[in-house]
Amino acid sequence: MNINKWLKKTVKILSHLDNPRYEAKLLLSYVVNRTYSSIILLEDIKLNLSEYHKLKSFIYRRSMGEPIAYITGKKEFWSLSFRVSYDTLIPRPDTEILIEKVLSKIDMDKKSILDLGTGCGAIALSLASICSNWKIFGVDKSHEAIKIAKINALELNIKNVTFFYSDWFSNIEKKFHVIISNPPYISMKEIKSLEKDIFFEPFFALFSKKNGLSDIAYIIKKSKKYLFYGGWLFIEHSWQQRLNVQNFLKSENFSNIESYKDYAGNYRVTIGRKKK
Numbered sequence: 001m002n003i004n005k006w007l008k009k010t011v012k013i014l015s016h017l018d019n020p021r022y023e024a025k026l027l028l029s030y031v032v033n034r035t036y037s038s039i040i041l042l043e044d045i046k047l048n049l050s051e052y053h054k055l056k057s058f059i060y061r062r063s064m065g066e067p068i069a070y071i072t073g074k075k076e077f078w079s080l081s082f083r084v085s086y087d088t089l090i091p092r093p094d095t096e097i098l099i100e101k102v103l104s105k106i107d108m109d110k111k112s113i114l115d116l117g118t119g120c121g122a123i124a125l126s127l128a129s130i131c132s133n134w135k136i137f138g139v140d141k142s143h144e145a146i147k148i149a150k151i152n153a154l155e156l157n158i159k160n161v162t163f164f165y166s167d168w169f170s171n172i173e174k175k176f177h178v179i180i181s182n183p184p185y186i187s188m189k190e191i192k193s194l195e196k197d198i199f200f201e202p203f204f205a206l207f208s209k210k211n212g213l214s215d216i217a218y219i220i221k222k223s224k225k226y227l228f229y230g231g232w233l234f235i236e237h238s239w240q241q242r243l244n245v246q247n248f249l250k251s252e253n254f255s256n257i258e259s260y261k262d263y264a265g266n267y268r269v270t271i272g273r274k275k276k
Helices: 003-013 020-031 049-063 068-072 093-105 122-130 143-156 188-193 196-200 214-226 239-251
Strands: 074-077 080-083 111-116 134-140 161-165 176-181 227-236 254-261 267-274
Touching (some): 068 074, 074 093, 074 122, 080 143, 093 267, 111 122, 176 214, 214 239, 239 254
Parallel strands (some): 111 134, 111 176, 176 227
Antiparallel strands (some): 227 267
16 A cells, blocks of 8 residues: 555544644554654555554544554553553653652662552552662552553563552551652543543543542541651642642641652652651
């Protein structure tokens, strides 16, 4: 099949997206199993009938708003490739700020770390890939998400992470040097303003009551019981919630409270330390 003709037609189908040409090439590279950079020179690519029909299905799904990560079943995060499914959130670049701040605050000595709401395991496995001395536990209330996280651990050959079911702290029986979480923090009031892509992701992992602050407040309140003295809590949140999160930490007597911006310049992560 003529690739240039296919690309021209596909760009029209995806014209309502921000970058239709890029997305068309990205799906093309996945189907023909070649790197994105290698398909820039399109003349040497030939589609067989099976590839054509697969691309046709993928382009239709993308035109309906389904995220590419769910179509391909993969998403890169922290230079690692993670399996994702409809049972897990899609890891986003902004969440890499959590990884960076843990690395800036925690030394490489033996530490125990809890990742609350681990999803596909992106945060836990990224941290584990950096330091084999750390023993990391990833928990989620979705059994299907835990299955995906365990598959990712096997495929990445990372062995210092344990994944298991827990609805926040419901199944936690020990203390940690670090607790880290990217919890649900979108307010129900924001639903109408969101891109439709986001509604393919698990609702319970996105939205929280009380203007998106319910789960954050709960984690901050309960985490004191599960942190060693001097332990750190790292929380991701929306840019509007910085002061609320800081106040929650202050009310629970945390110290060293700081907030950090993401790559877009929006406050995204707030941390605090359990007083010694």
